[in-house]
Amino acid sequence: QVQLVESGGGVVQPGRSLRLSCVASGFTFSRHEMHWVRQAPGKGLQYMAFISYDGSRKMYADSVRGRFTVSRDNVKNTLFLQMDSLRSEDTAVYYCGRDLTDTYSIDYWGPGTLVTVSS
Amino acid sequence: QSALTQPPSASGSPGQSVTISCTGTSSDVGAYNYVSWYQQHPGKVPKLMIYEVTKRPSGVPDRFSGSKSGNTASLTVSGLQAEDEADYYCSSFAGSNIGWLFGGGTKLTVL
Numbered sequence A: 001q002v003q004l005v006e007s008g009g010g011v012v013q014p015g016r017s018l019r020l021s022c023v024a025s026g027f028t029f030s031r032h033e034m035h036w037v038r039q040a041p042g043k044g045l046q047y048m049a050f051i052s053y054d055g056s057r058k059m060y061a062d063s064v065r066g067r068f069t070v071s072r073d074n075v076k077n078t079l080f081l082q083m084d085s086l087r088s089e090d091t092a093v094y095y096c097g098r099d100l101t102d103t104y105s106i107d108y109w110g111p112g113t114l115v116t117v118s119s
Numbered sequence B: 001q002s003a004l005t006q007p008p009s010a011s012g013s014p015g016q017s018v019t020i021s022c023t024g025t026s027s028d029v030g031a032y033n034y035v036s037w038y039q040q041h042p043g044k045v046p047k048l049m050i051y052e053v054t055k056r057p058s059g060v061p062d063r064f065s066g067s068k069s070g071n072t073a074s075l076t077v078s079g080l081q082a083e084d085e086a087d088y089y090c091s092s093f094a095g096s097n098i099g100w101l102f103g104g105g106t107k108l109t110v111l
Helices: none
Strands: A003-007 A010-012 A018-025 A034-039 A045-051 A058-060 A068-073 A078-083 A092-099 A106-109 A113-117 B009-012 B018-023 B035-040 B047-050 B064-069 B072-077 B086-093 B100-102 B106-110
Touching (some): A003 A092, A018 A113, A034 A068, A034 A078, A034 A106, A045 A068, A045 A078, A045 A092, A045 B100, A058 A068, A106 B047, B009 B018, B018 B086, B018 B106, B035 B064, B035 B072, B047 B064, B072 B086
Parallel strands (some): A010 A113
Antiparallel strands (some): A003 A018, A034 A045, A045 A058, A068 A078, A092 A106, A092 A113, B018 B072, B035 B047, B064 B072, B086 B100, B086 B106
């Protein structure tokens, strides 16, 4: 069955970097566009980033453009989110999600990984 | 990059119908038929309920339906059941420069 598992979260100081990973299984990873979405504690969902099948097309939310970089490795079935210059407002659970082929919607979500930015 | 506007709360009794609105602009909801709705129970991962405005993924009950008029999309839950009590979020594609927007979420209470 389809599985997405994020890792790489933790506590990090403001201004530092963190790299999240999302390992996919149970489907042909290279045939799906992928998303990152975050949710601050007690808050709503916030869109972060999108990457196309082959990584040639990427989109970012304004709040993270220039600081976050999405990438993928279709050989290792892994999605990444490189987060630089972290701020306290980046504290959230980060979810990776699979696009329901060409629908721009997320049909499978990982369990999420918590990132806490604090000094 | 403003979020889509949803009412913070909605409620209905078992068996009734409730509609949740999601208001955007002519650059997002009004421009694309890429509106999705997600259900999230406390402590759980979001679940896709509606995609491309009106379509239901396999396994989602037909009590859930979506629609759109102009810059406002709507999710209707008919025949409310206790398990429908959850937070609901709308999302819309907003173009390549912005990507996607989410609504602030609506807490649906089954009375």
